[in-house]
Amino acid sequence: MEKRIINPWQWQDQRSYVQAVEVSQPAGTLYCSGQTAIDAAGQSSTADMRTQLLLTLQNLEQVINQAGYEPRNIVRLNVYTTSTEELMACFDVFQNWVAQHGMQQATTLLEVKSLFETLTIEVEATVVR
Template identity: 75%
Template structure:
């Protein structure tokens, strides 16, 4: 896989994403369903935003790993949240996870009216290798 990052500006670097990612000669692509704070028994979390974000990231990482991919291969990561204001109070969790895996991804953050049951945040990823 050949990966090229396109960033005409510098300001997005502080927000842990890039403006565009070009992939050439990928050997495979994984499209992940939205991952949220749902436990192994299918129970939705009732915890706070920070706890749900941590669990959603863990679930996303598990799906990616079990598929035989690496988190570093994430090229698109969309975040859906019932409160972007609350999400940004714990955005350090997201940024630390991105840095830990050396991810450079295109992203969109969307505030939505609601998510399934008691969920507050959901992550949708595209991964290449």
Template identity: 75%
Template sequence: MEKRIVNPWQWQDERGYVQAVEVKQVQGTLYCAGQAAVDVNGQSSTEDMRVQLIQAIQNLEQVITEAGYECKNIVRLNVYTTSSAELFRCFDVFQDWVAKYGMKQASTLLEVKGLFETLKVELEATVVK
């Protein structure tokens, strides 16, 4: 697989994403459903945004790993949240996760009126190999 990052500007580097990712010679593409803070029994978390973000990341990592892919190859990551303000207060969790895997993904952050039950954040990824 060959990836090319397109960043006409520098400002997005501090925010943990890139403007575009071109991928060539892909062996496979994994489209992940939105992952949120739901435990192994299907119970939605009632915890705060930070705890829910950590659980959503862990769940996404598990799906990606069990499918035989790697988080470093996430090329698209959409973030849905019920409160951008709350999410930005714990955005270090997201940025540390991106840095941990050296991700270079195109991202969109959307504030939505609501998510399932008590959920506050959901991550939807596209991964290649």
């Protein structure tokens, strides 16, 4: 796989994403369903945003790793939240996770009216190798 990052500006660097990612010659592409803070027994979390974000990212990593891919090769993240204000208060969790994996991904953040049951955050990813 060859990956090229397109950033006409520099301001997005402080927000842990890039404007565009071009991928050529991928050996495979993994499209992940939205992952949330649901435990292994299928129970939706009732915890605060920070705790839900940590479990959501852990669940996303588990799906990616089980498929034989690596989080560092995420090229697209869509983030859905019921409160951008609450998410921004714990955005360091997201930024640390991105930095930990050396990711450079295109990201879209959307505030939505609601998610399944008691969930406050959902993250879907596209991963290549």
